[in-house]
Amino acid sequence: MLEKKGTPMEENQKSDQPEANETQEVTAELPPPEKARLLKRTALWFLAVILAASAMIYQRATGPTYPMKVPVTGNIVAKLIRTHESTGDATVEVPIPAPDAKTATATLYFKRFRTNDEFTPIPMKVETTESRTQLEGDLPKQPAAGKLEYYIEAEIAGQSMRLPENKNENVIIRFKDPVPDGVLIPHITLMILSILLGMRSGLAALFAPYNMRQLAWATLCGMTVGGMILGPMVQKYAFGEYWTGFPLGGDWTDNKMLFMFLAWVFGCSVIGLNPKKKNTTIGRFAVLIATIVMTVCYLIPHSMGGSELDYSQVDKGVDPSKAIETGRK
Incomplete structure (x- = not known):
């Protein structure tokens, strides 16, 4: 039997309509409506x-260059530096309560990292401004990539302490040239x-x-x-x-x-x-x-x-x- 053909108009309408799979593929590539797209x-x-x-x-x-935060007394926290530029000494700062400025004492101990050097003591000084009171000590500058390890022994508010508290832990600071x-x-x-x-x-x-x-x-x-x-x-x-x-x-x-x-x-x-x-x-x-x-x-x-x-x-x-x-x- 001969297959029945549609009229020319029907054939044109069929040819203008995409296949089902083609329609799905095109739809999949289109973005959602503008409002929904904006929200998403x-x-x-x-x-x-x-x-x-x-x-x-x-x-x-x-990371190892982020300051080490250690508690000092009360709600005071010291941020012990772990990176510094090789153009100058690195100042270690320990904030203290203002009333203890005259009685607080501290010593900064340091040595070159991964060496058998003995720790060198440096007395820390009290520095007072309108906004802060703190103990300060300078670590000697090192060449680029040079590292020092250090810790602090202090007496603050009548209490003896070590920073960091763990005796087996020291702070490591690395020096770098300026960028x-x-x-x-x-x-x-x-x-x-x-x-x-x-x-x-x-x-x-x-x-x-x-x-x-x-x-x-x-x-x-x-x-x-x-x-x-x-x-x-x-x-x-x-x-x-x-x-x-x-x-x-x-x-x-x-x-x-x-x-x-x-x-x-x-x-x-x-x-x-x-x-x-x-x-x-x-x-x-x-x-x-x-x-x-x-x-x-x-x-x-x-x-x-x-x-x-x-x-x-x-x-x-x-x-x-x-x-x-x-x-x-």
Whole structure:
């Protein structure tokens, strides 16, 4: 039997209608209505800010350069410094109650880190201004990457104390050469933007993929300039070498940067640059993996395993700039 054909008008109407699968595919690529999209986008940006800020604060607060907070007396807490520029002595400050200014005494003990040196005592002086009263003692400046360990024995408010309290614990301070603001500020700014955009890209991969590609590429661009270009410049100014991570050294900060950068290179290579290309499940997964790698890297304390001056080589006559090692815990 011959198949019954429709009229020319019916045939034209059928040809103008897309197949069911084609309709579903087109719909999947379209963003939601403007109002719903705005609400979702606002919520995701808010969540991204929270995640990025939490990761950055955690990394800094757990890093070895963040001041060590130790209780002194009452609600007074001392912030014992753990990083300083090599251009001058590092002043250690211990706040005390104003009424105890005349009776408080303290001694600062220090020695070079990882050496058999004896601890050198330095009497601390009471300094009083309109806004504060504190004990102060100066640690002698060291070459870039040089480290000192120190502790304080004091008598404040009639109580004898050691700071830090644990006798087996000392404060470690590392010295670094100054970094110009013209390099440091753009580096920090771009790294902040990179982690914010990275978190937002991961959330887009999970919940709103229609703008995921732009976010992921923006993350990679920020990380390339801020981390892979300005980062080595900061390292050069501070410690004399552009790169001390793999394969040249064991600097954890450089290695973390390398892992994050490669993860985003992989993610962006999977999703491509074509704005008309569909965000496939594989592409979304690749971007999500890059975000997870970034998050894990930011959970590792900053400046771990960084540049450290080997005093044993310095004592043998080696120039301090040539006696810097990395990867030591």
